[in-house]
Structure formats: C-alpha cells, structure tokens
Amino acid sequence: xxxxxxxxxxxxxxxxxxxxxxxxxxxxxxxxxxxxxxxxxxxxxxxxxxxxxxxxxxxxxxxxxxxxxxxxxxxxxxxxxxxxxxxxxxxxxxxxxxxxxxxxxxxxxxxxxxxxxxxxxxxxxxxxxxxxxxxxxxxxxxxxxxxxxxxxxxxxxxxxxxxxxxxxxxxxxxxxxxxxxxxxxxxxxxxxxxxxxxxxxxxxxxxxxxxxxxxxxxxxxxxxxxxxxxxxxxxxxxxxxxxxxxxxxxxxxxxxxxxxxxxx
Numbered sequence: 001x002x003x004x005x006x007x008x009x010x011x012x013x014x015x016x017x018x019x020x021x022x023x024x025x026x027x028x029x030x031x032x033x034x035x036x037x038x039x040x041x042x043x044x045x046x047x048x049x050x051x052x053x054x055x056x057x058x059x060x061x062x063x064x065x066x067x068x069x070x071x072x073x074x075x076x077x078x079x080x081x082x083x084x085x086x087x088x089x090x091x092x093x094x095x096x097x098x099x100x101x102x103x104x105x106x107x108x109x110x111x112x113x114x115x116x117x118x119x120x121x122x123x124x125x126x127x128x129x130x131x132x133x134x135x136x137x138x139x140x141x142x143x144x145x146x147x148x149x150x151x152x153x154x155x156x157x158x159x160x161x162x163x164x165x166x167x168x169x170x171x172x173x174x175x176x177x178x179x180x181x182x183x184x185x186x187x188x189x190x191x192x193x194x195x196x197x198x199x200x201x202x203x204x205x206x207x208x209x210x211x212x213x214x215x216x217x218x219x220x221x222x223x224x225x226x227x228x229x230x231x232x233x234x235x236x237x238x239x240x241x242x243x244x245x246x247x248x249x250x251x252x253x254x255x256x257x258x259x260x261x262x263x264x
Contacts, residue, residue, distance in 0.1 A: 001028055001072060006046070010247070016182065017115070020235065026054060027047060029171055030173060030217075031210070031211055031213075031215030031216060031217050031263060032168070032172065032208045032209060032210055032211060032213045032215055032242075033075075033171060033208065033209060033214075033215045033216065034208055034216070034218055034242055035094075035178060035206075035207040035208060035209055036092055036094065036206065036207050037092060037204065037205065037206040037207070037239075037242065038088050038089075038091030038092040038202070038204065038205050038206075039085070039088055039202070039203065039204035039239060040065050040084050040087045040088050040202070040203050041057075041058075041200065041201060041202035041203070042060055042061040042062070042063040042201055043057075043059070043061060044057075044058065044202075045056025045063070045065065045067075047091070050239075050243065051154070051243065051244075052244075053240055053243075053244050054077070057200070060187070060200060060201060063081055064080055065083050065084055065087035066087075067083045067087050067090070067213075069086075069090040070086060070090070070144050071144060074140055074144050075218065076139065076141070077127075077131060078131075078140065078247060079109070079110060079186075080186055081103075081106075081109075081137070081184060081186040081199060081201075081203075082107070082108050082131075082136075082137045082140065082184075082200060084184055084186070084202065084203035085101065085103075085137050085182055085184035086140070086141055087139065087203065088142060088184070088203040088204050088205040089180065089182045089205050091205070092180060092205035092206065092207055093180065093205075093207075093212070094178075094207065095233070096147050096149045096248050097149060097176065097178045097180055098122070098149055098150040098151065098152075098168075098176050098179045098180070098235045099138065099141070099149065099150075099151045099152075099167055099179070099180045099181075099182060100152045100164045100167050100171075100172050100179065100181045100182070101135070101137060101138040101141075101151065101152070101153045101154070101155060101182045101184075102153075102154045102155070102160050102163065102164035102181060102182065102183045102184075103134070103153075103154075103158075103160065103181075103183070103184050103185055104150070104155055104156075104157060104185060105155070105160070105185060105199075106134045106136070106153075106155060107131065107132050107134075107136070107186075107242045109186070110128060110131060110132045113128070114132055114152045116126055120212045130202070134153045134155055135151075135153035137153075138151045138152075138153050139185075150171070152167055154167060157226060157253070158253040158254070158256065160183070161183055161238045162218065162220070162251070162253075162258045164181050164183065164210075165181065165218055167216070168181055168208055169210075169218070171210070172193060172209065172210040174212070177209060178207050178208065178209045179207070179208055179209075180204055180205060180206070180207045180208075181205065181207075181208065182203065182204075182205040182237075183190055183203065183204050183205070183238075184202065184203035184204075185199045185200075185201070185202060185203075186199065186201045187199040187200065190227065192256070196204065202236065204236070204239045206242060208217075214262075214263045214264055215262075215263055216242075216260065216261065216263070217260075217261050217263065218258065218259070218260055218261050219244060219257070219258070219259045219261075220256055220257070220258050221256070221257050221259070222255060222256060222257070223252055223254075223255045223256055224255045237249060237251065238251075238260070241260055246262075247261070247262050248260060248261045249261075
C-alpha cells in the first residue's frame with residue numbers, strides 16, 4: 001500500500017521534486033484540469049443532483065449504491081464505504097489509468113468489528129481482515145476489472161485530499177496521460193465525540209490531466225497567526241471547488257495552509 005503520512009508535507013514547487021516545509025511555493029507550480037467527475041452519497045445518487053451545488057444536503061440514510069457494474073459475488077464482499085467508492089469510480093472511469101484511492105479513515109468500522117471479535121473470541125475472520133486493510137477496496141476494483149494499472153491507497157489525516165492530488169500530479173509529471181482520484185468516507189458510531197462519527201457518507205471521483213494552459217494549481221505554505229483559513233476536513237469543500245465556478249479555496253490543517261486556485 002502506498003501512503004503519505006500525516007507528518008510529511010509535499011509542496012508542488014516543480015512536482016517530481018520534493019520541497020521542504022520552509023521552501024516557498026514556486027510561481028510555476030504544475031497545473032491540472034478536471035476531465036470528468038462523479039459523486040455518490042445517500043440522497044445524491046446522480047451527478048446531476050450535485051449541480052447546481054445543493055443548498056440543502058439530504059439527511060443521512062441507509063441507502064446503498066446499486067453497483068451493478070461489479071460482479072455480484074464480489075459486490076457482496078463490500079460494505080457501504082466500498083460500494084460508494086467503487087460506484088463513483090465506475091461512473092468516472094474511462095479506460096485503464098493510474099488510480100489513487102484516498103480515505104482518511106478507510107473501513108474503520110470493519111476494523112472495530114474485528115477488534116471486538118478478537119476481544120470476545122480470540123480469533124478474527126481472515127476474509128474480514130483482508131477486507132479491512134486500506135487498499136482492499138482498490139484491490140477489489142482491480143480484480144473485478146482485470147486491471148493491472150498502477151494504483152495507490154492514501155491516508156493523510158485532514159490533508160488526505162491534498163495528498164491524493166499531489167500524488168496524482170507526480171504521476172502526471174512522470175508521464176501518465178490521466179489519473180483518477182477516488183475520495184471516500186463513511187461514518188460509524190465509535191468513541192463519543194470522535195470526528196469519524198459525524199462524517200457524512202460520501203464518495204467522489206475525478207479524472208485529471210496536466211495542462212500548460214489555465215487550469216488549477218495546488219500550493220502549500222506554513223500558516224501564520226493572522227491566517228483565517230478554516231479547518232475543513234470531512235465535508236465536500238474540495239469537490240465543491242472542483243465542479244463549480246468557485247475561483248479559489250483555502251484549507252487549513254494543523255500549521256499548513258493549502259491553497260487551491262483556478263487560473264483563467
């Protein structure tokens with residue numbers, strides 16, 4: 001499993017070159033454009049439901065995506081998190097391209113069930129364990145599609161989305177024509193007050209490619225005391241930026257500011 005730890009920051013100064021925290025972002029950061037996108041959440045099951053951006057997000061329900069594209073024997077192995085992620089992936093895919101699966105928590109509820117079983121019986125199901133690892137959803141997608149293309153599974157705390165796009169830009173700089181990013185989270189009732197409990201179930205995917213014209217840039221810098229960018233971790237902030245006319249987005253995570261910007 002490929003991953004980017006929460007303690008590391010990648011600054012896209014000339015992608016393909018890693019920059020330290022204290023290096024200012026380059027004025028020539030690589031840019032990308034969104035070729036296509038798809039999203040799925042309970043109550044928002046079609047891409048058209050996300051445009052224009054909904055003023056009122058429907059309440060969370062137990063609705064599941066049909067995921068008819070996947071063989072039923074494999075589909076039954078997935079819980080809601082995996083079904084949402086792969087439904088978005090199937091709706092966005094176009095041929096075989098590198099894919100980055102990105103989730104802050106992954107299938108944490110399945111892992112919690114395994115820990116409970118271990119505490120109560122001293123054993124765990126090998127099948128359930130194999131499905132709990134962070135790249136299991138990506139692996140099932142590859143198996144179902146007989147796709148041996150490069151894929152990564154990333155978790156980087158509150159910066160998971162940014163880490164996924166930095167990884168994608170690295171692949172583009174390395175010669176990939178397009179890269180698909182699949183971003184997904186679900187909720188589970190674990191510890192009281194735990195952030196995971198309030199997460200809205202959702203998944204979205206987009207395919208991006210490099211561009212020398214206009215496009216979107218993503219930069220990172222150290223936060224200063226006067227910075228007012230807000231922590232935005234488990235909502236749809238980045239998707240909202242990508243699919244609407246929003247010109248810029250700033251997200252703060254710990255001591256870093258991530259700046260997304262569209263260029264005309």
